[in-house]
Amino acid sequence: MAYTVGKVADLAGVTVRTLHHYDEIGLLSPGGRSHSGYRRYDDADLERLQQIMYYRELGFSLEEIAAILADPRADATAHLRRQHELLTGRIKRMQEMVTAIEFAMEADKVGIQLTPEERFEVFGDFNPDDHAEEARQRWGGTDAYQESARRTAQYSKDDWLRHKSENEDWGRRVTELMDSGAAADSPAAKELAEAHRQIISRWFYECSYEIHTGLADMYLADERFTATYEAMKPGLTQFLHDAIHANAVDRA
Numbered sequence: 001m002a003y004t005v006g007k008v009a010d011l012a013g014v015t016v017r018t019l020h021h022y023d024e025i026g027l028l029s030p031g032g033r034s035h036s037g038y039r040r041y042d043d044a045d046l047e048r049l050q051q052i053m054y055y056r057e058l059g060f061s062l063e064e065i066a067a068i069l070a071d072p073r074a075d076a077t078a079h080l081r082r083q084h085e086l087l088t089g090r091i092k093r094m095q096e097m098v099t100a101i102e103f104a105m106e107a108d109k110v111g112i113q114l115t116p117e118e119r120f121e122v123f124g125d126f127n128p129d130d131h132a133e134e135a136r137q138r139w140g141g142t143d144a145y146q147e148s149a150r151r152t153a154q155y156s157k158d159d160w161l162r163h164k165s166e167n168e169d170w171g172r173r174v175t176e177l178m179d180s181g182a183a184a185d186s187p188a189a190k191e192l193a194e195a196h197r198q199i200i201s202r203w204f205y206e207c208s209y210e211i212h213t214g215l216a217d218m219y220l221a222d223e224r225f226t227a228t229y230e231a232m233k234p235g236l237t238q239f240l241h242d243a244i245h246a247n248a249v250d251r252a
Contacts, residue, residue, distance in 0.1 A: 002032060002040040012049055027066050028052060054083045144205040151204060163203050170195055174240070175233040184242035193240065193247040209248040216244035 009016045022028035023039065028049055030039040041049075048069065055065045069079075155163075174192050182188050193212075200207040200215075207215075219225040219237050229237040 002042060003046070005030070005039045005041070008041045008046065008049065011046070012053065014053075022049075022052070022062075025062065025066075027062060027069075051079050051083075054079075058083065058086050144207075144211065147205040163199075166199055166203075170199060171232050174236065178233055178236065178239055184239045185246035189239070189243040190247040190250060193243040194251075196240070196244070197247075209251060213245055213248045216241040 003011070005016050005019050009019055019028070019039075023030065028045065031042040031045050032040040034040055051069060052065055055068065056062075060068070170192065173195075174189075177188055177192060197207050197209070197212045200212075219229060220241050226237045229240060233239075
């Protein structure tokens, strides 16, 4: 069948101007023309338009889409498979972020009965009250949040100081590794990524590799976490993110 530009615009939910633009830049040129010179789109054109719209929804630029669709090795099924993988990957990352409760890990410290002096000794300039309500709203219904709350409610000042010491020791080791020039996917970096995961599991909740990679993504996405790690060592956030993902792949 042959479709007019207006009909295609209605079917796809785009404007006629958009279709004209796609034609002008060579991204989607209609398969034919009427005797009067009007654009006529066939089923293959509609299939290509569908691919364009999928990739646009996934955040690709028109230039990137043109390059992708120009790949002679990829047919319609290959494009659909790739788009499915990209979408499911995005959904997975969102689910991981929902279950990532590191804010809760810090926020629940407010339940500890410490004097102001003791709290400063344990937490320094960090104020758990600043994040407590947000943590409850975002992750209060998760098993990990409940487990973290149960454990931390029993911790004493000495427990928190031991945890602080572990974190500081880990921070010293990872910054020394970065100074050595080791790659984020090196065995030593992956070992420290695993140590990071085990600290969380030991002190707060069982941190699976899926949750751990979700946390790594959140470190980059949330400027508060980024600032914390960058204060330890510029570039540490990206280094840790990459090491965590490399470690998870190795242990999958």
